Amino acid sequence: MASLKSVNIGGVTIGGGAPVAVQSMLSVKTSDVKASVGQICRLRDLGCKIFRVAVPDVAAAEAIAEIKKKTGAPIVADIHFDYRLALAALKAGADKIRINPGNLPRERVPIVAAACKERGAPIRVGANGGSLSKELLVKYGGVTAEALVDSALENIKILNDCDFDDICVSLKASSAPLTVAACRLFALRAPYPLHIGVTEAGTEQGGVIKSAVGIGALLLDGIGDTVRVSLTAPPEKEVTAAYRILAAAGLYTPPVEIISCPTCGRTRIDIVSIANELEERLRGVNKHIKVAVMGCAVNGPGEARDADIGIAGGDGDALLFKKGAPVRKIEEKDIIPVLLEEIDKL
Numbered sequence: 001m002a003s004l005k006s007v008n009i010g011g012v013t014i015g016g017g018a019p020v021a022v023q024s025m026l027s028v029k030t031s032d033v034k035a036s037v038g039q040i041c042r043l044r045d046l047g048c049k050i051f052r053v054a055v056p057d058v059a060a061a062e063a064i065a066e067i068k069k070k071t072g073a074p075i076v077a078d079i080h081f082d083y084r085l086a087l088a089a090l091k092a093g094a095d096k097i098r099i100n101p102g103n104l105p106r107e108r109v110p111i112v113a114a115a116c117k118e119r120g121a122p123i124r125v126g127a128n129g130g131s132l133s134k135e136l137l138v139k140y141g142g143v144t145a146e147a148l149v150d151s152a153l154e155n156i157k158i159l160n161d162c163d164f165d166d167i168c169v170s171l172k173a174s175s176a177p178l179t180v181a182a183c184r185l186f187a188l189r190a191p192y193p194l195h196i197g198v199t200e201a202g203t204e205q206g207g208v209i210k211s212a213v214g215i216g217a218l219l220l221d222g223i224g225d226t227v228r229v230s231l232t233a234p235p236e237k238e239v240t241a242a243y244r245i246l247a248a249a250g251l252y253t254p255p256v257e258i259i260s261c262p263t264c265g266r267t268r269i270d271i272v273s274i275a276n277e278l279e280e281r282l283r284g285v286n287k288h289i290k291v292a293v294m295g296c297a298v299n300g301p302g303e304a305r306d307a308d309i310g311i312a313g314g315d316g317d318a319l320l321f322k323k324g325a326p327v328r329k330i331e332e333k334d335i336i337p338v339l340l341e342e343i344d345k346l
């Protein structure tokens with residue numbers, strides 16, 4: 001059920017069957033160009049494709065020009081209420097505007113729509129639990145999936161009435177089931193690309209789980225064209241989490257996949273430390289291999305038969321195996337260096 005329509009954000013297509021794009025929002029002041037550029041570079045190294053920046057004032061809007069010049073990154077300007085900031089951001093080179101036309105004086109909407117059209121910048125309209133009008137809250141008796149969808153459709157209509165259709169949509173709630181229900185309903189009713197995520201999902205640990213449930217359920221339904229994991233944590237964590245969710249949904253193959261056993265009463269070596277250290281040391285390795293870290297030789301190699309390489313723990317040592325077949329024994333202290341050396345040879 002991939003969205004039929006697509007939009008282009010500074011060279012990144014979302015919708016129309018394009019791969020799901022990971023995005024994040026900068027946590028530094030947009031007007032601090034150095035900090036913004038630094039964060040964009042770090043996020044880009046992690047695979048972030050689209051970068052949203054807050055535009056609370058003219059300085060932030062104008063800073064987009066320098067940020068674009070230094071990074072060339074697709075930039076989304078996040079605007080609330082003030083149409084002049086949208087115009088300033090577009091003038092500075094923003095590739096997309098996130099604004100709700102329902103929050104603007106009606107006579108200003110055509111001005112923003114025309115400026116976006118001229119620049120080829122799409123508009124994201126969004127509905128979330130906190131943005132619903134009093135009328136919709138009364139009509140639906142609170143924040144419901146139907147109310148969120150109606151709110152998004154109202155905003156789309158305002159733009160369509162200005163002859164503007166370069167639109168993507170987000171429907172978010174801090175509840176994963178409500179977010180999923182709203183996005184499913186919207187996908188049945190309109191063809192626009194969907195930005196999916198559970199808003200204000202929470203701190204790193206709980207927020208990742210909540211996001212994985214909400215985003216994961218939608219992705220498995222084939223719904224969602226761009227993803228943001230919204231965490232009370234540095235945006236770098238959001239990007240890493242987004243890729244983990246995409247990988248778990250089968251939509252992304254990490255360069256190195258580590259499979260590790262949950263450990264049990266048979267485990268005699270420190271599998272937890274080994275798996276974590278290996279994951280850290282293999283970050284950035286671009287090999288497309290599967291590495292297994294298993295706790296015992298009884299079940300380990302068999303359970304990890306399709307791994308390219310791995311170890312199965314013994315008592316103070318481990319069996320090195322390749323494609324499920326044993327190769328040789330190594331001491332526990334040598335497990336990490338040996339695995340790194342063997343992976344280097346692959």
Ligand code: SF4
Nearest residue numbers: 261263264295296300
């Ligand atoms: S691989 Fe061995 S140690 Fe790990 S969970 Fe399975 S049986 Fe237990």
